[in-house]
Amino acid sequence: MIKAHESLVEKEITRLIKQKEDAVNHKDRRRFLEVIHPGMRTYIQEQKRWFDDAVRWIDRGSFRLKMISLIPGKEHQVRVWLEQQYSRKGKTTTVKFPLLFQETEKGWRDADLPFYHIARGDVLVHYSDERLKEQALISLEAADRAVHGLERQFGWHPAERLEVKLYHSPEVFRQSIKLSLPDWAGGWHEAGQSVKLIGTAAVTDRKLLSSGIVHEVTHQMISEMTGDNAAYWLQEGAAEYFQSHLLPGIRTEEEEAYVKPRWSLGRLETIHLESLPEKEAKAYYAECDQFFRFLMEQYGVEKVKQLFAVLELSPAVDRDSGEKLPLINRRTRSAIRKVYGKSLEQLERDWIRSLKEEGGARPKPSVDPSAD
Known part of the structure; x- marks a missing residue:
């Protein structure tokens, strides 16, 4: 049962990551913000500004997000290592970083880096x-x-x-x-x-x-x-x-x-x-x-x-x-x-x-x- 649940969680997180990627590439801010934790107003504002800048800055359609690993965290939380890649005027930038996903009333949502x-x-x-x-x-x-x-x-x-x-x-x-x-x-x-x-x-x-x-x-x-x-x-x-x-x-x-x-x-x-x-x-x-x-x-x-x-x-x-x-x-x-x-x-x-x-x-x- 636990493994089946983890498989469902991983499937859902993968879907959300793909939604973020597609939202950036199609300049769809609404779909991008749907993935963000609704109770984190500061983070939502930060991500609005991030998105608006990203769709102007990167080469159109070049944004990629890929899950490297998923690690169960505290109850209703998972830590995900991501690889983010995009190009600007043909030059590719790649960065890897962790992201926390938390289960909310609206389902799993991006909850910023796993800070202390x-x-x-x-x-x-x-x-x-x-x-x-x-x-x-x-x-x-x-x-x-x-x-x-x-x-x-x-x-x-x-x-x-x-x-x-x-x-x-x-x-x-x-x-x-x-x-x-x-x-x-x-x-x-x-x-x-x-x-x-x-x-x-x-x-x-x-x-x-x-x-x-x-x-x-x-x-x-x-x-x-x-x-x-x-x-x-x-x-x-x-x-x-x-x-x-x-x-x-x-x-x-x-x-x-x-x-x-x-x-x-x-x-x-x-x-x-x-x-x-x-x-x-x-x-x-x-x-x-x-x-x-x-x-x-x-x-x-x-x-x-x-x-x-x-x-x-x-x-x-x-x-x-x-x-x-x-x-x-x-x-x-x-x-x-x-x-x-x-x-x-x-x-x-x-x-x-x-x-x-x-x-x-x-x-x-x-x-x-x-x-x-």
């Missing part, structure tokens, strides 16, 4: 390899402190339990987000998703890991406080700023002097960050950081809070940030004029003037980095 878990309060950390436990504990502490720090500054608290996912493999991390993600990306967050970072069994820099967590948690705060209407430069500027200013112990005490901006803010708005080479991406982050620092140092945190509040008045659009770039740029420009009484170009001129007047000197930030 630790939790504290409103933060839940998932990690893909037990060797990442120390990093998971560091991440849990940093995420918890980041939530409290941002709550003090902005009165924000996560709408739902904040999830962090750590991946032991850079390729599995990339494949779990979207196939087009550049190799230089080490962390990720978009509205409705978990905070994601690449982990490593050898913890070499606790501060770097903690600052990365703060960066991504800041993204979640901004997405929730603005209805996900903040321009890319605002998102990245705030995340870069707070990762080095929010928490004592990981704050950069001596910062580099301002450097001449590489792009105008108008040009910065049009750049798709993920399409940049690593060196240019670093310059993008640096410029966003510098302009956001100017807003904080010149006008203070209350104006930023007002900016977020005005942005939240616009309806949320459930699309990838890159796809709605023109829309969120317009909304951010409009909100800036209402809150600061100046256009983006006027603020830019003030910023450039301040750089010349200060000659690279930095005033102290107005944000209060007091301890929890």
Whole structure:
């Protein structure tokens, strides 16, 4: 009887894997999402974005999923090793990874990687390899402190339990987000998703890991406080700023002097960050950081809070940030004029003037980095 049951389960899982493969190749998002566990809202949102990217990125009809093995897990769960393959402009990519399937009221469903878990309060950390436990504990502490720090500054608290996912493999991390993600990306967050970072069994820099967590948690705060209407430069500027200013112990005490901006803010708005080479991406982050620092140092945190509040008045659009770039740029420009009484170009001129007047000197930030 047990063997017969296992045979039926394997047959059903094989069918679901084939359904995912066919759904990608035929660009059928509904059938693709039917395979996902209906109770995992964060994972559903992540898979929506994964699917939308995949059907644009890969060569049509090239997506393949093959079961390598199936191992019974806890009650109503099985672990499946998969081989995923696709081509992009004729170049084939193959990756192997485990996937958890769980039996639900609607039958067996894809339930994400078979993570390990630790939790504290409103933060839940998932990690893909037990060797990442120390990093998971560091991440849990940093995420918890980041939530409290941002709550003090902005009165924000996560709408739902904040999830962090750590991946032991850079390729599995990339494949779990979207196939087009550049190799230089080490962390990720978009509205409705978990905070994601690449982990490593050898913890070499606790501060770097903690600052990365703060960066991504800041993204979640901004997405929730603005209805996900903040321009890319605002998102990245705030995340870069707070990762080095929010928490004592990981704050950069001596910062580099301002450097001449590489792009105008108008040009910065049009750049798709993920399409940049690593060196240019670093310059993008640096410029966003510098302009956001100017807003904080010149006008203070209350104006930023007002900016977020005005942005939240616009309806949320459930699309990838890159796809709605023109829309969120317009909304951010409009909100800036209402809150600061100046256009983006006027603020830019003030910023450039301040750089010349200060000659690279930095005033102290107005944000209060007091301890929890």
